[in-house]
Amino acid sequence: MTTSHYIAGRWVEGQGSDCISVNDPALGQPFAELxxxxxxxxxxxxxxxxxxxxxxxxxxxxxxAGYLRGFAEQLGQRREALISLQMRNxxxxxxEAEIDLDDAIATFNYYAELAEQLPSKNREVPLAAPGFTAxxxxxxVGVVGLIVPWNFPLVTSAWKLAPALAAGCTVVLKPSxxxxxxxxAYGQIADSLGLPAGVLNIVNGKAETGAALGNHTGLDKLSFTGSNSVGSQVMRSASAQCRPVTLELGGKSAIVVFDDCDVDQAVDWIVAGITWNAGQMCSATSRLLxxxxxxxxxxxxxxxxxxxxxxxNPLTEEVDMGPLTSQAQWLxxxxxxxxxxxxGLQCLAGGRALDRDGWFVSPTLYTDVPKDSRLWNEEIFGPVLCARRFATEAQAIAETNDSRFGLVATVCSADLARAERVADALEVGHVWINSVQAVFVETSWGGTKGSGIGRELGPWGLSAYQSVKHVTRCLG
Structure with missing residues (x-):
């Protein structure tokens, strides 16, 4: 049994009713409990x-900023252990696990730099009216709850934790x-750095624990990344308390390939967009136009x-894609x-669970998928790609935008003017042109429509944990 709750600067055993089994998805077997x-x-x-x-x-x-750089440095010191744990769990x-760790390190270093710039953000405001200064x-914002998902642990928590601490917030983090x-590792690093007790707290649990945090009246803000179904519950709770939220939710993103592309290069971009993390990404480009x-x-x-x-199994083989992370997702x-x-969809590749130990499925391609198909419209969260053909640029834009989601998209074209024009017309939060899904800490992350509220990363991620106050003084 693992002790895994970090509260007020101390590690404590859980007192809830749920026992959590931590599984190795490549074997379909538990290796820890808490x-x-x-x-x-x-x-x-x-x-x-x-x-x-x-x-x-x-x-x-x-x-x-010094504490944040300490987090970055000590994540690097734990590199092999954290990579191995990502692979196993x-x-x-x-x-992929290496990139995740590098992203987390970059996030803490980036927000350390932004933290150092904060004093210059507090400045005089020129007024047109005489006799006043402002x-x-x-x-x-204050005390914030952070609820993070299972598909990118360590990374998603860094995206929330680093800017929250940089802004001066204290946090309660609930991992999946x-x-x-x-x-x-974040609690261990906090101990090692001497982070003041209570600045970072970590509570683990299932839905009951998440609801206790999400509904808590002692929070000033909640930031949630996960499914739309749970996100709607978080939003209802926030509305009852008139509390601000950041919601990073689902996606059903498109990759648009024009006829002037190099075919082999386009295939590489398409495969990366649907099979990275076994397709378990809100940003997976699961609709191919x-x-x-x-x-x-x-x-x-x-x-x-x-x-x-x-x-x-990434622990025993050289692989391009591992298993799905949980049995529930496999089912x-x-x-x-x-x-x-x-x-009656036409299946060109895959379309089946693999007959082996663990929670593996085949990378899958369906073609000529009707627009009213459930697979075209619903987020599957697996390596399942649905393809449709288009004839004109206008049709490609319209079909890409015809979704209740609006997280990301990819545009592939040798005509860069066209690619930029299409990117500008898409109703999403992030567009890649002729690229894999490279995410940089300096750029924003978040979507439109049903893909969420607010932005993470970049200066927008820091602003999410800040409150703006103006002080106006009469000179008379």
Missing amino acids: MAASAAQVDQAVAAARVALPAWKATSASER NGKPRH RTRLEP EVTPLVEQ VHDGIADALLPRLQAALENLRVG KVASYFATAREE
Whole structure:
């Protein structure tokens, strides 16, 4: 049994009713267990964050930046252990786990730099009216709850934790019950750095623990990344308390391939967009819109590329794609394979769960998928790609935008003027042109429509944890 709750600067055992099994998805077997935090322990964590808030927000920006750089440095010192844990608990291939860790390190370093710039953001405001002066103060929102998902643990928590601490907030972090162990590194680092008790608190648990945190009246803000179904519950709770939220939710993103593309290069971009992290990404480009002029050449090569991917256990094999992270997700993806058969979809590759130990599925391609298909419209969260053909640029834009989601998109074209024009017309939060999904900490992350509220990363990520105050003084 693992002790995994970090409250008020101390590691404590869970007192909740749920026992959490931590699984190796490549084997389909548990390798650790922990007891969930109780509602009372969530109360304790929020109370500890509240007690720590006045002193933490009074620390200098340079001092907070020093702590953030300490997190970055010590993540690097734990590099091999964290990579191995990501591979074992998430099923990520090594190269993906390495990128995740590098992203987390870059995030802490970036927000350390922004923290050092905070004093210059508090400045005088020119007024047209005589006899008054005004100045702006950027202050921390306060005590924030951070609820993060299982598909990118360590990374998503860094995206929230680093800017929150940089702004001067204190936090209660709830990792996913599917991947609860890797975020323990943040508590261990906090101990090592001497981070004041209560500034960072970590509570693990299932839905009961998440609800206790999400509904807690002691929070000043909640930031949630996860499914739309849970996100709507978070939003209802926030509305009842008139509390600000950041929601990073689902996606059903498109990759648009024009007929002037190099076919092999386009295949590489398509495969990366649907099979990275076994397709378990809100940003997975799971809708392929391919121009009539290139479709007959591209689809057979795409079929071959998907069929030739090495799928296996990243701890024992050199693989391109690992298993799905949980049995629940494996069953969900398998149910979509059954739906595809019921709908009579044309399957060019995959379309089945693999008959082996662990939670593996085949990289899958369906073609000529109708626009009313469930697989075209619903987020599957697995390596399942649906393709349709288009004839004109206007049709490609319209079909890309015809979704209740609006997270990301990719545009592939040798005509850069056209690619830029299409990118500007898409109703999403981030567009890649002729690229894999490279995410940089300096750029924003978030979407439109049903893909969420607010932005993470970049200066927008820091602003999400800041409150704007103006002080106006009469000179008379």
